[in-house]
Amino acid sequence: MSGKTVKKKSTTSSTADCEIVQLSPTALGLMADFFKVLSEVSRLQIVCSLKSGSKNVTEIIKTTGLGQANVSKHLKMLSQAGVVSRRQEGVSVYYQIVNPFIFELCELVCDALSIQIEQQNKQLEELGAIRHPR
Amino acid sequence: MSGKTVKKKSTTSSTADCEIVQLSPTALGLMADFFKVLSEVSRLQIVCSLKSGSKNVTEIIKTTGLGQANVSKHLKMLSQAGVVSRRQEGVSVYYQIVNPFIFELCELVCDALSIQIEQQNKQLEELGAIRHPR
DNA sequence: CCAATCAACTACTCAATGGCAATATAGTAA
């Protein structure tokens, strides 16, 4: 299942090809920070609510059901992490996803998780069959 | 436990059988948990140290320079998250990455981050050029 | 049997963070 849709590195990648094995703690720190941004349900909700395009804070609040202060705080974090961009229009502020690559990432993880859970369920069923043979 | 969790897949949809937008909070929680596992430098170090194959705890400790209790705790977490698998051989316990897909994921993120940083540097240079014109 | 080694577990401290409420700030209209 792993040989899937992950795009191969472009042959022209100018910057140092990053082989994870030999990454400096600093680089790992950057990666960890990135993953941390996506490691909370609230922020994932916000990201998801922006999949259909840019939204202002009020719309995000309505879509996600989160509190205003929370949304603002999370948006700040997402913004600082470079995940979303900020654009002010009159009274309201519109946010939007900077790099749609994040959606690919999420769907990749989503697929992997569903497969994993599927297998777990299968194993559970086998256990059940042992305990309740027909 | 998780009855519905991740969306069901219609075998027809090829690529996007998992549309993030409409995920339940439960499913988002699973994703968040997954990302959380990868959101600490220590765990990333451990994962990286396992890229070359399975290692026992002592080897992981040597490779990463982390403390024993620490490594044990993180390995437990990684194990529960289904990221690594455990195999006992005599006294020592060998861990290994369950799904190499995680490496693709990391490299994907790594690429994206390096591009992002590259652009930031470019912008900084432009700013510098403005402040110090020749 | 005893000693050494490897790994897991427990208890603890400390720092970070999410969420909520209240307050502050900024733009807009009356």
Added chain:
DNA sequence: TTACTATATTGCCATTGAGTAGTTGATTGG
């Protein structure tokens, strides 16, 4: 000006998680 709406920020509290030290359990060798 005042009032109103939309964001942002701050302070507080509870939770979480990382790291450390000490202990336990299991295995191997003498």
